[in-house]
Amino acid sequence: MAAASSTCVSSTILHRLNNNTSSLLLSSTTTSRHRSSSLSLYSRNTSSIVQFSSKGLAKPSIEKKKSPVQTEAVKQLTGIVTKAEGFRFAIVVARFNEIVTRPLMEGALDTFKKYSVSEEDIDVFWVPGTFEIGLLAQKLGQSGKYHGIVCIGAVIRGDTTHYDAVANTTASGVLSAGLNSGVPCIFGVLTCEDMDQALNRAGGKVGNKGSEAALTAIEMASIFEHHLKA
Numbered sequence: 001m002a003a004a005s006s007t008c009v010s011s012t013i014l015h016r017l018n019n020n021t022s023s024l025l026l027s028s029t030t031t032s033r034h035r036s037s038s039l040s041l042y043s044r045n046t047s048s049i050v051q052f053s054s055k056g057l058a059k060p061s062i063e064k065k066k067s068p069v070q071t072e073a074v075k076q077l078t079g080i081v082t083k084a085e086g087f088r089f090a091i092v093v094a095r096f097n098e099i100v101t102r103p104l105m106e107g108a109l110d111t112f113k114k115y116s117v118s119e120e121d122i123d124v125f126w127v128p129g130t131f132e133i134g135l136l137a138q139k140l141g142q143s144g145k146y147h148g149i150v151c152i153g154a155v156i157r158g159d160t161t162h163y164d165a166v167a168n169t170t171a172s173g174v175l176s177a178g179l180n181s182g183v184p185c186i187f188g189v190l191t192c193e194d195m196d197q198a199l200n201r202a203g204g205k206v207g208n209k210g211s212e213a214a215l216t217a218i219e220m221a222s223i224f225e226h227h228l229k230a
């Protein structure tokens with residue numbers, strides 16, 4: 001097949017392939033004037049090379065993707081939770097559904113103490129509801145007084161769509177507080193269908209999400225303190 005016609009055919013094939021598949025790179029090489037050009041389609045998604053020639057679609061040769069080589073040179077950095085002494089934390093907790101948020105807050109305090117965070121280095125701030133958490137978390141982060149902010153609330157679905165508004169905006173608010181202040185703000189807010197789900201996560205059979213949030217705060221504070229400081 002002459003190069004031109006094979007290119008024409010190739011572009012047709014490619015057009016069809018492109019319509020049905022994601023990115024494909026086209027490269028056509030002419031092996032010699034007298035031999036048909038071969039078209040190699042490289043799919044970015046895999047390392048497979050599909051070869052076309054005048055004799056039709058050749059059997060694809062699947063190259064086994066090489067896994068990235070792990071070398072000693074690659075640093076793997078994590079937080080060190082056993083070095084929490086001296087870290088200062090704030091807990092912002094919603095009073096709404098206090099029957100749930102208080103045990104969550106107490107779980108966080110227990111975990112901080114278990115990991116040697118001094119009681120003098122922990123401040124607890126009570127806000128009316130979960131929706132109010134984000135703004136205060138950002139202010140506390142921007143104060144420069146804390147290595148981490150634990151945000152605790154319990155949003156429990158009622159009869160209206162208010163749940164979605166509170167739950168979603170609170171998640172965004174806590175994320176923004178961390179991004180805007182540069183201080184880890186940890187999302188320890190329960191979003192539950194009913195009170196049983198909430199109580200099970202506030203020291204019940206599923207554990208204590210407040211305790212988990214405190215441990216996350218220690219790990220993140222450690223990454224910032226031990227790996228990001230100049």
Ligand SMILES: Nc1c(NC[C@H](O)[C@H](O)[C@H](O)CO)[nH]c(=O)[nH]c1=O
Pocket residue numbers: 094096097128129130131132153154155156157162163166
């Ligand atoms: N329904 C829940 C609320 N609602 C109150 C809001 O958080 C907020 O205080 C109010 O909208 C005024 O801004 N709060 C929760 O923490 N949990 C709920 O289930």
Ligand SMILES: CC(=O)[C@@H](O)COP(=O)(O)O
Pocket residue numbers: 155156157158159160161162163164166
């Ligand atoms: C998450 C809420 O705001 C919810 O508790 C309020 O209940 P309702 O949707 O019945 O007003």
